Structure formats: structure tokens, C-alpha cells
Amino acid sequence: MRALIEPATPVVSLLRQATTSRNDIPEPSPYLWQHSRRRRQRWAVEAMDSQKAAVTITSSVVPAGGKSLSKENKLWGGRFEESVTDAVERFSESISFDKALYKQDIRGSRAHATMLAAQGLITTSDRDSILNGLDVIERTIEAGDFVWRTDREDVHMNIEAALTDMIGEPAKKLHTARSRNDQVVTDLRLWCRDAIDSILFHIKKLQVVLVYLAMRNEGLIVPGYTHLQRAQPVLLQHLLLSYVEQLERDAGRFIDCKNRLNFCPLGACALAGTGLPIDRFMTSDALGFTAPLRNSIDAVSDRDFVLEFLSASSIAAIHLSRLGEEWVLWASEEFGFLVPSDSVSTGSSIMPQKKNPDPMELVRGKSARVVGDLITVLVLCKGLPQAYNRDLQEDKEPLFDSVKTIMGMLEVTAEFAQNITFNHERIQRALPAGHLDATTLADYLVKKGVPFRTSHDIVGRCVAFCLSKDCQLSDLSLDELTAIDPVFEKDVYEFVGVNNSVSKFCSYGSTGSACVSEQLSYWVSKLGISTDASE
Amino acid sequence: MLAAQNEAIEAGDFVWRTDREDVHMNIEAALTDMIGEPAKKLHTARSRNDQVVTDLRLWCRDAIDSILFHIKKLQVVLVYLAMRNEGLIVPGYTHLQRAQPVLLQHLLLSYVEQLERDAGRFIDCENRLNFCPLGACALAGTGLPIDRFMTSDALGFTAPLRNSIDAVSDRDFVLEFLSASSIAAIHLSRLGEEWVLWASEEFGFLVPSDSVSTGSSIMPQKKNPDPMELVRGKSARVVGDLITVLVLCKGLPQAYNRDLQEDKEPLFDSVKTIMGMLEVTAEFAQNITFNHERIQRALPLGIWMQQPSPITLLRRTSHDIVGRCVAFCLSKDCQLSDLSLDELMAIDPVFEKDVYEFVGVNNSVSKFCSYGSTGSACVSEQLSYWVSKLGISTDASE
Numbered sequence: 001m002r003a004l005i006e007p008a009t010p011v012v013s014l015l016r017q018a019t020t021s022r023n024d025i026p027e028p029s030p031y032l033w034q035h036s037r038r039r040r041q042r043w044a045v046e047a048m049d050s051q052k053a054a055v056t057i058t059s060s061v062v063p064a065g066g067k068s069l070s071k072e073n074k075l076w077g078g079r080f081e082e083s084v085t086d087a088v089e090r091f092s093e094s095i096s097f098d099k100a101l102y103k104q105d106i107r108g109s110r111a112h113a114t115m116l117a118a119q120g121l122i123t124t125s126d127r128d129s130i131l132n133g134l135d136v137i138e139r140t141i142e143a144g145d146f147v148w149r150t151d152r153e154d155v156h157m158n159i160e161a162a163l164t165d166m167i168g169e170p171a172k173k174l175h176t177a178r179s180r181n182d183q184v185v186t187d188l189r190l191w192c193r194d195a196i197d198s199i200l201f202h203i204k205k206l207q208v209v210l211v212y213l214a215m216r217n218e219g220l221i222v223p224g225y226t227h228l229q230r231a232q233p234v235l236l237q238h239l240l241l242s243y244v245e246q247l248e249r250d251a252g253r254f255i256d257c258k259n260r261l262n263f264c265p266l267g268a269c270a271l272a273g274t275g276l277p278i279d280r281f282m283t284s285d286a287l288g289f290t291a292p293l294r295n296s297i298d299a300v301s302d303r304d305f306v307l308e309f310l311s312a313s314s315i316a317a318i319h320l321s322r323l324g325e326e327w328v329l330w331a332s333e334e335f336g337f338l339v340p341s342d343s344v345s346t347g348s349s350i351m352p353q354k355k356n357p358d359p360m361e362l363v364r365g366k367s368a369r370v371v372g373d374l375i376t377v378l379v380l381c382k383g384l385p386q387a388y389n390r391d392l393q394e395d396k397e398p399l400f401d402s403v404k405t406i407m408g409m410l411e412v413t414a415e416f417a418q419n420i421t422f423n424h425e426r427i428q429r430a431l432p433a434g435h436l437d438a439t440t441l442a443d444y445l446v447k448k449g450v451p452f453r454t455s456h457d458i459v460g461r462c463v464a465f466c467l468s469k470d471c472q473l474s475d476l477s478l479d480e481l482t483a484i485d486p487v488f489e490k491d492v493y494e495f496v497g498v499n500n501s502v503s504k505f506c507s508y509g510s511t512g513s514a515c516v517s518e519q520l521s522y523w524v525s526k527l528g529i530s531t532d533a534s535e
Numbered sequence: 536m537l538a539a540q541n542e543a544i545e546a547g548d549f550v551w552r553t554d555r556e557d558v559h560m561n562i563e564a565a566l567t568d569m570i571g572e573p574a575k576k577l578h579t580a581r582s583r584n585d586q587v588v589t590d591l592r593l594w595c596r597d598a599i600d601s602i603l604f605h606i607k608k609l610q611v612v613l614v615y616l617a618m619r620n621e622g623l624i625v626p627g628y629t630h631l632q633r634a635q636p637v638l639l640q641h642l643l644l645s646y647v648e649q650l651e652r653d654a655g656r657f658i659d660c661e662n663r664l665n666f667c668p669l670g671a672c673a674l675a676g677t678g679l680p681i682d683r684f685m686t687s688d689a690l691g692f693t694a695p696l697r698n699s700i701d702a703v704s705d706r707d708f709v710l711e712f713l714s715a716s717s718i719a720a721i722h723l724s725r726l727g728e729e730w731v732l733w734a735s736e737e738f739g740f741l742v743p744s745d746s747v748s749t750g751s752s753i754m755p756q757k758k759n760p761d762p763m764e765l766v767r768g769k770s771a772r773v774v775g776d777l778i779t780v781l782v783l784c785k786g787l788p789q790a791y792n793r794d795l796q797e798d799k800e801p802l803f804d805s806v807k808t809i810m811g812m813l814e815v816t817a818e819f820a821q822n823i824t825f826n827h828e829r830i831q832r833a834l835p836l837g838i839w840m841q842q843p844s845p846i847t848l849l850r851r852t853s854h855d856i857v858g859r860c861v862a863f864c865l866s867k868d869c870q871l872s873d874l875s876l877d878e879l880m881a882i883d884p885v886f887e888k889d890v891y892e893f894v895g896v897n898n899s900v901s902k903f904c905s906y907g908s909t910g911s912a913c914v915s916e917q918l919s920y921w922v923s924k925l926g927i928s929t930d931a932s933e
Contacts, residue, residue: 079858079865172852177905181629224674224700226584226791232675234700239789242700249663249707256659260652271627272635273908280906294917296907297627297637297645301725304652304718311714315707318784322704325786364786371781378774381721383728383767386642388629443678446579453567453575495678507580508683509699510676519697 072151072161094393095148098155100400102141104190105155106134108183109174111286112266116176119277126170133167134159154393155187156180177278179270181300181388186266188396190287192309195403196258202410203251203316204527207244209414211523214240215531217422221502222337223436224511230434233498234511236422241519246319253312261305264289268296271387301387303377306395310374313406317367320409324364327416331357336426341419359416363409370405373398432472435463437501441473444495448487458485472497536570537562557796558590559583580681582673584703584791589669591799593690595712598806599661605813606654606719607925610647612817614921617643618929620825624834624900625740627909636834636896637909639825644917649722656715664708667692671699674790704790706780709798713777716809720770723812727767730819734760739829744822762819766812773808776801834896835870856883870894 074083084092110131117127137159140146152158157180164171214237224234264284267273273296280292293299330337340357348354376398380391438459445455461484466473474496481488494500505512509519524531540562543549555561560583567574617640627637667687670676676699683695696702733740743760751757779801783794859882864871872894879886892898903910907917922929 076854076858079862081862175854224790225788226674226703227793228788231673231790234675238675238698239700242698242704242789245696245698245701246705246707252663253659253711256656260655267905268907269905270634271629272637272641273903273905273910273913275902275904275910278905292906293648294907294920295641295645295648296905296909297642298648299907300629301645302649302722304649304722307718307721308656308714311711311718314781315710315714318710318781319705319707321786322784322788326788329788367785371778371785374781375774375778378717378721378777381725382770382774383724385628385631385725385729385732386645387627387634390630439673439675440678443580446679451572451575452577452579456578504678505676506678507670507672507676507681507699508695509671509697509702511699512676512678515676522697 074153074157089150089153092153092390093150094154094396095150095152095158097397097400098184098393099141099148099158100396101155101184101187101191102159103138104187104194105159105183106138107190108186108266108287109134109159111283112178113174114286115279115283116173118282119279121176121276121278122170122173126173129167129170130163130174133163133171136166137162154180154184156183177267177269177274177276179268179300181270182265182268182296184393185300185303186264186287188399189261189263189265189289189305192261192305192399193258193288196254196309199254199313199316199403199407199410200251202407202414203247203254206410206414206417207247207523208527208529209417210240210244210247211520211527211529213417213420214520215524219513220422220424220427221431221498222422222427223431223434230436232439232511233431233436233502235502235513235516237520238511238516241516241523243319243323244523247316250312250316250319253315254309257305257308257312259290260308262288262290264292265299267292268299271297271300297387301384301389303381303392303395306377306399307374307381310370310377310399310402313402314367314371314374317370317406317409320413321364321367323413324360324362324367327360327420328357328364331360336423336430338420338422340416341421344416344419357416359412363413363416366405366409370402373402373405431498435466435473436498437473437496438463440495440501440504441492443504444492445485445487448489450485450487458487461485536566536574539569540565557583557587559586580670580672580677580679582671582703584673585668585671585699587796588703588706589667589690591802592664592666592668592692592708595664595708595802596661596691599657599712602657602716602719602806602810602813603654605810605817606650606657609813609817609820610650610921611925611927612820613643613647613650614918614925614927616820616823617918618922622911623825623827623830624896625825625830626834635909636900638900638911638914640918641909641914644914644921646722646726647921650719653715653719653722656718657712660708660711660715662693663711665691665693667695668702670695671702674700674703700790704787706784706795706798709780709802710777710784713773713780713802713805716805717770717774717777720773720809720812723816724767724770726816727763727765727770730763730823731760731767734763739826739833741823741825743819744824747819747822760819762815766816766819769808769812773805776805776808856885859883 074080113122113127113130113134116122117124122130137146146162148155148158149161152161160171160174163174217236220236221233222236222239223230224232224239264280264287266283266287267278267280284290284292327338329335331340340355340359342355344357344359345355346358348356377395380394384391441462442452442455442459445458446452450458462473462476462481465480465484466476469475474493478488478490478492481492495504502511503513505515507515509515523529540549549565551561552564555564563574563577566577620639623639624636625639625642626633627635627642667683667690669686669690670681670683687693687695730741732738734743743758743762745758747760747762748758749761750759780798783797787794860871860874860879863878863882864874867873872891876886876888876890879890893902900909901911904913907913921927
């Protein structure tokens with residue numbers, strides 16, 4: 001900051017030299033700050049014109065790119081002798097993305113102005129002017145007519161300057177006992193709160209869609225996989241409900257995040273609070289926060305709520321990527337278990353036969369950008385000293401991107417799920433392959449008193465025998481079975497075959513029909529689903 | 536017999552065999568070697584799929600308890616440090632530029648707040664993971680008449696998991712644990728950065744004792760705050776561990792896939808690292824002194840900005856007026872408090888002689904009074920809150 005003073009010396013000498021050739025320019029006073037910045041700039045440029053050959057101008061006085069003299073003074077520019085260069089302004093601006101916070105910024109300003117008036121720090125008429133002005137600005141923004149200016153840097157300065165243009169002096173009182181440090185993080189917390197509510201709504205919607213899908217495919221048995229090898233037969237309903245469980249925990253993480261972030265930073269000002277008699281509890285209540293944050297330095301410097309939000313989004317995104325993978329596999333010719341309708345498929349520009357489940361591929365793929373957004377902010381925050389640092393403005397774009405992405409993923413997955421049919425016939429035909437009933441057969445032997453390890457071994461030998469004969473376990477005769485181990489009896493046939501297999505499951509949370517029925521009832525009730533509406 | 540095995544492992548006498556693949560098979564095979572037939576019944580109505588994820592949840596639960604203990608310990612240490620440095624004013628920074636004077640206590644308590652939220656995240660994670668997978672078997676449950684509620688209770692879980700496929704395939708509790716650890720690690724990296732800066736010659740605000748410093752093999756004068764540099768640096772591996780498991784899980788179909796065994800090493804590494812970071816930070820904090828004299832001497836530099844109190848002044852105009860005062864000070868190379876009343880009134884006639892109550896660092900700090908501010912009374916209140924919450928005995932403060 002001190003360096004800004006030094007260029008004054010070349011300017012002074014410039015001006016002094018200039019006066020020898022242009023006597024109508026007054027000798028600048030020793031106190032440069034007494035003159036407006038615009039006048040000094042004009043002198044500098046005029047002097048430069050007349051002294052171009054003789055004087056070396058440092059770029060800090062007149063930047064190489066040139067300066068527009070029409071730039072207004074920055075609202076923070078009191079001690080500054082010159083404005084920032086264009087390149088710096090472009091690099092530093094955040095208005096291109098933080099205007100997304102306009103609603104929250106205006107809401108925060110309304111609450112702040114109301115509190116200032118209640119505390120006697122501004123008059124009620126000033127407050128009213130401010131509130132009316134903010135209403136007009138909000139309507140203008142929503143109509144798409146507001147002109148966002150890069151030289152006004154960010155959403156806060158844009159709105160405040162616009163308010164000043166509109167109502168004059170009262171607007172200059174709005175920022176009393178406030179800094180952009182506490183203002184921006186208040187806006188961000190409000191934005192996150194609203195975003196989480198939207199995400200929770202979409203999570204619930206997807207859960208409902210999956211439950212409906214389950215209800216419409218009652219009794220359908222599909223292969224359950226481990227290592228992508230056919231493992232055991234499961235009810236499709238049971239598989240779909242496993243995703244509903246995961247989404248429930250995702251919702252829980254978002255709710256915990258929302259509760260933890262719901263504390264108000266306003267009144268922390270730059271980092272230390274203020275000596276003015278503000279009422280932080282009033283503003284906090286007005287904005288729907290649980291309470292004001294207890295420590296002003298913490299209030300302005302921490303972005304852990306952003307990290308937590310992004311973490312929750314990343315985990316949810318990973319869950320959806322796994323569902324995406326599964327449905328892309330199931331839509332393939334080799335699996336052929338599900339058929340997306342045309343409304344959720346795309347073709348190929350070259351291969352006429354193609355019908356691709358692109359939406360779910362994109363759900364799978366977009367999980368990467370959510371993870372990337374999380375990493376961005378983790379790396380951003382690492383090693384940043386207290387309290388506020390400009391780096392932190394970089395928290396918004398990844399956050400906004402992650403929310404847009406996760407909402408898209410949730411919406412599209414729900415839409416896809418409402419536009420697929422399961423290929424019952426193809427699945428039935430495929431089911432016998434893979435000896436999915438093997439474990440159930442092992443359980444049969446356990447019930448006969450054979451230690452599990454031994455029964456695992458016996459059934460393994462039965463499967464090997466089937467492979468050599470290219471048949472199913474249910475095709476083996478009782479003699480063939482007893483030749484492998486004498487413990488088999490004729491009731492064994494109640495335990496082989498896929499349908500029998502599924503019906504034997506009975507442990508809590510298993511794929512047995514009764515258990516799955518119970519799970520479904522739990523979710524129908526929890527999600528408030530009307531069972532008459534099921535198609 | 537399992538108890539005997541436990542003892543053997545803890546004594547370091549157990550022979551782990553690679554050909555037995557994993558901990559589950561090793562222990563079961565050793566048991567079979569020891570007791571024969573009965574051991575072969577242990578795996579009835581169980582798969583390694585539900586077994587491993589049950590083990591992992593139990594491990595995570597214990598790990599979280601340890602981490603919570605260390606977080607609390609660090610909070611206590613920071614509160615003691617605050618209590619031992621009452622009244623010390625330090626520069627508060629934004630953009631690493633001197634912003635406003637703050638009580639050191641206030642700054643230390645901001646870290647205590649962050650640690651409290653970290654603890655909250657670990658607690659939420661622990662509550663969410665505390666459901667029992669046992670009985671899900673491979674993925675579908677079993678036909679044998681097991682009692683999942685009994686095992687769940689015996690292992691201290693809240694209840695058995697409701698869906699067997701979910702139970703064996705999901706590792707979101709690992710991701711959540713790693714996320715909480717990453718956020719805590721980032722917090723500690725920020726404290727590391729601050730104390731490394733403060734220990735530098737240029738800042739000179741804190742002096743670590745020899746017991747938490749290291750030297751240079753070549754430069755005899757060196758005294759480096761390595762522990763905090765490592766706290767800052769090790770945050771990277773915790774973040775890396777989180778990314779590992781995120782990438783691991785991405786796009787994995789149901790239910791169990793062998794990829795998932797790769798979840799453990801990053802998880803174990805992250806826990807070891809975060810615990811080390813917490814412990815060492817606490818140790819460092821107990822072995823530093825703040826250089827009161829150096830800080831006092833340095834404080835006047837930086838032209839402290841405090842809002843002029845006359846509330847009749849328009850905020851924006853007052854910002855501008857004070858900005859011009861600052862520029863004037865810079866040209867004279869003096870402090871705001873050195874300006875005469877005439878000089879101030881030449882800038883703006885609104886100044887009166889009570890302005891001197893508002894300039895100067897000590898005056899500046901004493902004027903803060905908003906809830907949560909750095910004003911002495913407010914900080915006193917914060918301290919009392921933490922002393923009470925953390926159960927700190929004030930007689931024991933050094």
C-alpha cells in the first residue's frame with residue numbers, strides 16, 4: 001500500500017515540469033489528497049502529453065493499457081491516489097458470478113437498515129428511502145434491466161452504488177457498522193440455506209419416484225451382483241430401496257450442514273466487530289438465523305460451511321454416479337434388463353440403430369465436477385491465515401456449479417426413472433444362469449446341522465458338477481446330490497431355483513418378500529406417498 | 536478362543552499369512568487350527584461383505600471418539616493460552632494487511648469455534664454410521680433364523696441397517712468421515728500458516744521453545760517452527776485421502792466390488808494424520824510465548840481504521856474522510872493519533888477534541904462493544920462460555 005505514495009513523486013515532478021510550459025495549470029499543493037483524483041489524473045495525462053519525450057512514466061502512474069478517465073471513484077478509495085489497472089480489475093471482479101447473490105444481498109441490507117433505524121443509527125426516513133430503493137433495484141434486476149458494472153467490482157458495490165444513484169445521501173448510511181467481509185458471508189449463508197432446501201426437495205422427489213418404480217414392479221426378481229458376478233437373486237424392489245436409503249443419509253448430511261451454517265455473521269464487520277450500538281440479535285432473527293456467530297474473526301474468515309456443503313454434495317453425487325453406472329449397464333444389449341423410453345434416450349449421428357441412455361451417463365459423469373468443486377475449495381482454503389483474504393471470493397463459482405450440477409443430476413435421475421421399463425421377460429430368461437440359488441442351498445445344509453464351511457464346500461462341488469453338465473442345481477437328481485453328500489434329502493427342492501431362493505430369505509432387511517413389503521410400507525409412510533396414486 | 540487370539544495379536548505373536556488374504560480369513564483359519572470343527576460354524580449366516588463393513592464401522596466409531604478427545608484437548612489448550620495472555624492486543628489482518636487491533640484472546644477463540652464445528656461434524660458422522668450391517672450377509676440377507684437386533688445391540692449400534700444391499704455396498708460413512716477430517720485439517724493448516732508467519736523474524740510475534748523447534752544442518756542460527764509447518768503440510772494428505780475414496784466409489788455398481796477394499800488405507804492414513812496434527816498443535820501451543828514487547832512496538836504501524844463515532848456522519852463519507860487522513864499520515868510518516876486537531880479539522884471540520892479517545896490502538900480496542908467483537912467485555916464473556924463448556928478449572932490456569 002505504501003508503494004502507491006511513491007508514484008506521487010514522479011507526478012509531482014511531472015506537474016512541476018509541466019508548469020514551466022503550461023502556466024495555466026496551478027502549482028499543486030503539497031497535500032495531493034486535497035485534490036480530487038480526477039483532477040490529478042487529468043494533470044498527469046496533460047503533463048505527459050507535453051513532456052512525452054522527456055519524462056519516463058512508470059506504469060503505476062499511467063498504466064500501459066491506458067486508463068479510462070470516466071471510471072468512478074471506488075467506494076473504498078478514500079486514501080487511494082489512483083485507480084486499479086484494467087487488467088487487475090478484470091482479474092479481480094466477481095460481479096460476473098456473485099450477482100447470483102443479489103436477492104440475499106438485498107435481504108441482508110433490508111434487515112441491516114431496519115436494525116440501524118431501530119437502534120437510532122439512521123433515521124426512519126432514511127431507512128424507508130433505503131428500503132424503497134432496494135425494492136426498486138430488486139424488481140429491476142428481476143426484470144433483467146439492471147446494468148451490472150465491472151468497475152463496481154461485485155454485487156454489494158453494484159447495489160449500493162445503484163441505490164446511491166437513486167436516493168442519494170441516505171444510501172451512504174447503509175454500510176454503517178458493516179463490511180463486505182461480514183456482508184458477503186451472510187449473503188452466502190442465506191444462499192446456501194435456500195439451495196439446501198431445494199436439494200432436499202429434489203432428493204425427496206427422487207426417493208418417491210424410486211418407491212413408485214418399486215411398487216410398479218412387485219415380485220420381479222433380478223440378479224444381485226458382487227464383483228459384477230451374479231451373486232444371489234434379489235427382488236428389484238429391494239435393490240431400488242437400497243438407493244432410497246442412501247439418498248436418506250444424503251439428505252441427513254444436508255440437513256446437518258444447514259443447521260450448522262445457520263448462524264449470522266452480520267455485525268462482525270471487517271473482523272473485530274464494531275463500537276457502534278448495533279443489535280446483532282435483531283438482524284439475526286430477521287434473517288431467520290438461529291443466533292449471531294459468537295466470534296467476529298471466525299465469522300468473517302471461515303468457509304467450513306461451504307466445504308461441508310460441497311462434501312455432502314460430493315457424496316450424493318457419488319451415490320448417483322453408482323446408480324448411473326448400474327442403469328447404463330442394465331440398458332446394454334448384454335444385460336438388456338431395462339429399456340429407456342425415447343424421451344430419455346439419444347441417438348447417434350452416424351449409427352442409425354443406436355439408442356443411448358445418455359442422461360444416466362451424464363449423471364455418472366457430472367459427479368466428477370462436483371468432486372472437483374469440492375477439491376477447489378479445499379485447496380483454496382488450505383493455509384490461509386486469518387481473517388479474510390481475497391482468495392475467498394473464489395469460493396462461489398465452485399459452490400454455485402456444484403449446486404446446479406447436483407440439482408440437475410437429481411432431477412434427471414428422477415425423470416429417467418419415470419421413463420424406463422424393466423424387461424421382465426429378458427430378466428426371467430437370464431435368471432437361471434449363475435447359480436444364484438447356491439447360497440440358499442448352503443443354508444439348507446446348515447439347517448441340517450452341517451457346519452457352514454463344510455456346506456459351502458459341498459455346494460461348491462455341486463456347482464462344479466452342474467458346470468460340467470451345463471445344467472442348473474434344480475436339474476440335479478436326488479441320487480446325484482446324495483452322491484456328493486448323503487445329507488441331502490428330497491426337501492432340498494424347496495431350496496433350489498430362483499423363486500424358492502428368494503422366498504427363503506427372512507432376516508430383517510433381507511430380500512425376502514415379507515421383509516421387502518415391510519421396507520416399502522416404511523417408505524410409503526415416511527414419504528407420505530398415496531398408494532391409490534401408484535400407476 | 537477368540538480372546539486367546541486377541542491376546543496373541545496384541546503381544547505381537549500372531550503370524551499373519553498373505554495366503555490367507557485378509558484379517559477375516561486369517562483369524563478364522565487360525566481359530567480352525569486351534570479348535571477344529573466348531574470354528575467352521577462361525578461364518579454361518581455371514582459373509583465377508585457384511586463382516587468387513589461392520590468391522591470398519593466399529594473402527595470408525597472408536598477413531599472418532601479419539602479424534603473428539605483430541606479436538607477437545609486442543610480447545611482447552613487454546614483457551615489456557617488465551618487466559619495466560621489476557622489484555623494482549625495484536626494486529627488483526629485481512630488480506631494480510633493490518634486491519635484492526637484485536638485481543639489475542641479473541642483470535643485464539645476463533646479457532647476454538649472452528650474446532651467446535653469440526654467436532655459437530657464428527658459427532659453427526661458417528662451417529663449416522665452407527666447402524667449395524669451384520670446379517671446382510673453377501674447382499675441379500677439370509678434364510679437362517681438370525682437375530683440382527685441382538686448382534687446390533689451387543690455391538691453398541693443404534694439398530695440394524697434396514698436394507699441388506701445398502702448395508703454391504705455403501706461406503707458413504709467413510710466419505711463423510713474423510714470429509715470431516717479434511718475440513719478439520721484445513722482449519723489446522725490455517726492455524727499452522729498463521730503461527731509460522733508469526734514466528735518469522737519479520738513478524739516476530741511468537742517464540743516457540745526449543746522443545747517444539749528444529750535447527751538446520753547447515754545454518755547454525757536457525758530455529759524453525761517445523762511442527763506447525765508439518766501441521767500445515769499434512770493437511771494435503773488428508774485431502775488426498777478423501778479424493779482417493781471419492782474417486783474409488785465413483786461409478787461403482789451395486790453391491791460389493793473388490794475395489795472397495797481400497798477404502799481402508801486412505802481412511803487409516805487420514806485418521807493417523809489428523810490425530811497427529813491435533814496432538815502436535817496442542818503441544819506446540821503449550822510451548823510458545825508471545826513476544827509482548829515486540830508486538831507492542833509493532834502495533835502503532837499500519838494506521839488503524841476505526842469508524843469515527845459521530846453517528847451523524849454518513850458512513851460512506853466518513854470512510855472517505857478517514858481515508859484522506861490516512862493518506863496524510865502516510866505523507867507525514869506518522870500515526871493518526873499524532874495529527875493535531877487543526878490538521879484534522881483542515882481535512883474535515885466535523886472533528887472535535889474527543890476524537891483522541893478513538894485513535895490509538897488501545898482506545899481502538901476498547902471502543903468495540905458489539906456481540907462477538909474484540910471488546911474486552913465481549914471477549915471476557917466468550918472466555919467464560921468456553922471455560923464453562925470445556926469444564927476448565929480456572930485455578931489450574933498457569
